[in-house]
Amino acid sequence: MLGSARPGAAGLTPDASPPPPLKAESRDLSFHYGNGFKALNAITMPVHEHRVTALIGPSGCGKSTFLRCFNRMHDLYPGNRYEGAIVLHPDNTNLLADDVDPIEVRMRVSMVFQKPNPFPKSIYENVAYGLRVRGVTNKNHLDDKVEESLRGAALWDEVKQRLNEVGSNLSGGQQQRLCIARALATDPEILLFDEPTSALDPIATASIEELISELKKRVTILIVTHNMQQAARVSDYTAYMYLGELIEFDRTDTIFFKPGRKETEDYITGRFG
Amino acid sequence: MSYVAQTPEQIRGLIAKAKRRDVLFVALGVIALGIGFATFLALFLDMLLDGWGRLRPEFFTQFPSRRAAQAGILSAWVGTFLVMIVTAAVAVPLGVSAGIYLEEYAPKNWVTDVIEINITNLAGVPSIVYGLLALGLFVYAFGLGQSVQTAGLTLALLILPVVIVATREAIRAIPAMIREGAYAVGATRWQTVKDHIIPYSMPGILTGVIIGMSRAIGETAPIITIGALTFIAFLPPAPVGAEFPFLSFEWLKAPFTVMPIQMFNWTSRPDPAFHANAAAAGTILVFMTLAMNGLAIWLRYRLRKNIKW
Numbered sequence: 001m002l003g004s005a006r007p008g009a010a011g012l013t014p015d016a017s018p019p020p021p022l023k024a025e026s027r028d029l030s031f032h033y034g035n036g037f038k039a040l041n042a043i044t045m046p047v048h049e050h051r052v053t054a055l056i057g058p059s060g061c062g063k064s065t066f067l068r069c070f071n072r073m074h075d076l077y078p079g080n081r082y083e084g085a086i087v088l089h090p091d092n093t094n095l096l097a098d099d100v101d102p103i104e105v106r107m108r109v110s111m112v113f114q115k116p117n118p119f120p121k122s123i124y125e126n127v128a129y130g131l132r133v134r135g136v137t138n139k140n141h142l143d144d145k146v147e148e149s150l151r152g153a154a155l156w157d158e159v160k161q162r163l164n165e166v167g168s169n170l171s172g173g174q175q176q177r178l179c180i181a182r183a184l185a186t187d188p189e190i191l192l193f194d195e196p197t198s199a200l201d202p203i204a205t206a207s208i209e210e211l212i213s214e215l216k217k218r219v220t221i222l223i224v225t226h227n228m229q230q231a232a233r234v235s236d237y238t239a240y241m242y243l244g245e246l247i248e249f250d251r252t253d254t255i256f257f258k259p260g261r262k263e264t265e266d267y268i269t270g271r272f273g
Numbered sequence: 274m275s276y277v278a279q280t281p282e283q284i285r286g287l288i289a290k291a292k293r294r295d296v297l298f299v300a301l302g303v304i305a306l307g308i309g310f311a312t313f314l315a316l317f318l319d320m321l322l323d324g325w326g327r328l329r330p331e332f333f334t335q336f337p338s339r340r341a342a343q344a345g346i347l348s349a350w351v352g353t354f355l356v357m358i359v360t361a362a363v364a365v366p367l368g369v370s371a372g373i374y375l376e377e378y379a380p381k382n383w384v385t386d387v388i389e390i391n392i393t394n395l396a397g398v399p400s401i402v403y404g405l406l407a408l409g410l411f412v413y414a415f416g417l418g419q420s421v422q423t424a425g426l427t428l429a430l431l432i433l434p435v436v437i438v439a440t441r442e443a444i445r446a447i448p449a450m451i452r453e454g455a456y457a458v459g460a461t462r463w464q465t466v467k468d469h470i471i472p473y474s475m476p477g478i479l480t481g482v483i484i485g486m487s488r489a490i491g492e493t494a495p496i497i498t499i500g501a502l503t504f505i506a507f508l509p510p511a512p513v514g515a516e517f518p519f520l521s522f523e524w525l526k527a528p529f530t531v532m533p534i535q536m537f538n539w540t541s542r543p544d545p546a547f548h549a550n551a552a553a554a555g556t557i558l559v560f561m562t563l564a565m566n567g568l569a570i571w572l573r574y575r576l577r578k579n580i581k582w
Binding site: 071073076078103104106107110111113115117118119120129130132133134166168179182183186 | 380381448450451452453454455456457458459460461464468469473579580581582
């Protein structure tokens with residue numbers, strides 16, 4: 001299983017190199033759902049700039065809940081409550097602070113969902129939507145940004161002839177890349193992926209993984225995945241979570257080759273989970 | 274001794290038994306459907322045959338008359354048309370806004386629950402009650418008169434619950450992930466509502482509106498209560514004129530009659546020739562309702578073609 005990690009693809013920088021600067025860090029983050037369930041318990045974890053950080057762990061461990069704290073998606077539903085902080089660098093903004101508008105957070109931190117969710121609008125309007133929300137009306141600016149984002153999501157060549165067609169007519173993998181283009185169009189600082197390939201076939205999965213490795217040059221990436229090979233292939237850092245706790249966080253090669261905790265090793269080697 | 278059918282014969286016997294029940298249920302369903310459809314068809318054909326002789330172009334262009342053969346439904350269909358315009362113009366913005374507010378903005382607490390239950394109950398209030406309310410409120414308290422505007426407002430109140438419920442159901446049919454997708458790129462609540470919720474729920478809302486309107490078009494009791502005329506030989510003033518300012522809203526204040534009242538009036542006459550007139554008017558009213566329902570189906574089909582998740 002460990003052999004499936006493509007050498008040189010991700011995370012195999014020499015151990016000696018200093019860690020890259022921090023983009024964000026979660027400090028003692030706890031999260032309570034409206035029904036009283038405490039889904040996260042005092043999570044402290046760094047997010048390194050221009051690196052891919054994977055969140056792994058069994059179902060219900062809180063990895064998606066943790067991810068959705070980064071763009072305050074939980075604020076859409078009543079009763080949810082955060083404790084602690086997620087600090088975004090370099091301006092040291094606490095994303096979870098009461099006086100920080102969740103909309104401001106979402107303008108800086110974009111998200112790609114588990115199932116492709118293009119709007120039932122044209123391909124062009126799907127990508128342009130984030131810009132329209134920000135008040136961009138200049139046609140040339142929109143055109144440029146739509147093309148740039150679709151190229152960034154490796155979709156341009158497939159759709160450039162049919163930008164006015166409905167996005168939901170694309171294949172599953174193309175729809176997910178359209179959603180990535182939509183998230184990229186607004187130049188986010190962090191891009192969140194919530195199991196982005198769980199609804200896709202292996203070929204579409206491979207193209208999304210390749211894209212994620214490419215995108216980290218532009219943006220810091222956090223990805224939740226059920227698939228450990230995927231974490232090994234695409235990520236530089238990996239966090240193993242269990243029952244709302246962060247069990248271990250380290251470089252991906254360390255987590256997969258010589259994990260520090262017994263629980264992590266059991267999960268990685270398939271003895272558990 | 275096995276409790277489960279094992280041999281091929283046993284399995285076949287089991288399937289045959291289960292299939293006989295299938296056939297039985299299909300038969301019951303067809304009979305139930307047949308009773309409903311046959312009743313409608315019998316009533317409609319009877320009415321069509323009675324009224325057939327009167328279904329001539331002049332029937333649409335003549336005012337009611339003391340002579341049955343010269344009586345027409347001009348004032349009735351124009352009145353119905355104008356009242357429906359007012360009803361739609363009032364019920365759609367009010368109902369859609371209320372539905373959106375309840376679904377997207379209102380806090381989920383007991384007050385919202387009470388409002389929700391009451392809206393559903395309002396849909397079941399007898400229409401005559403709306404008529405009495407309108408007589409007290411619109412005609413006397415607001416002094417709107419026994420006019421097109423009063424009738425339109427009354428019927429708007431009557432179909433408001435239907436529009437609200439249809440709007441809420443259409444909004445609920447939008448998957449959470451589409452809503453989250455909009456919020457995730459930084460949209461505000463109003464941007465999400467305006468760019469996504471309203472357009473994607475439009476087919477459902479329109480269907481609800483038209484179903485409501487086709488209920489309103491046949492309503493008689495509340496319209497009689499507010500004092501519609503039963504015999505009227507003139508039309509409301511035209512909405513567009515040749516002189517400045519070209520648009521006139523005087524028609525809102527005009528006395529009027531509507532199709533069901535015209536029918537009611539004719540059926541209560543002793544002369545059987547008027548009964549033929551009533552049958553002809555009824556046939557047209559049924560066609561108006563069917564046309565509206567057809568329009569609802571067509572619109573829903575057209576608008577949903579591009580909305581997939």
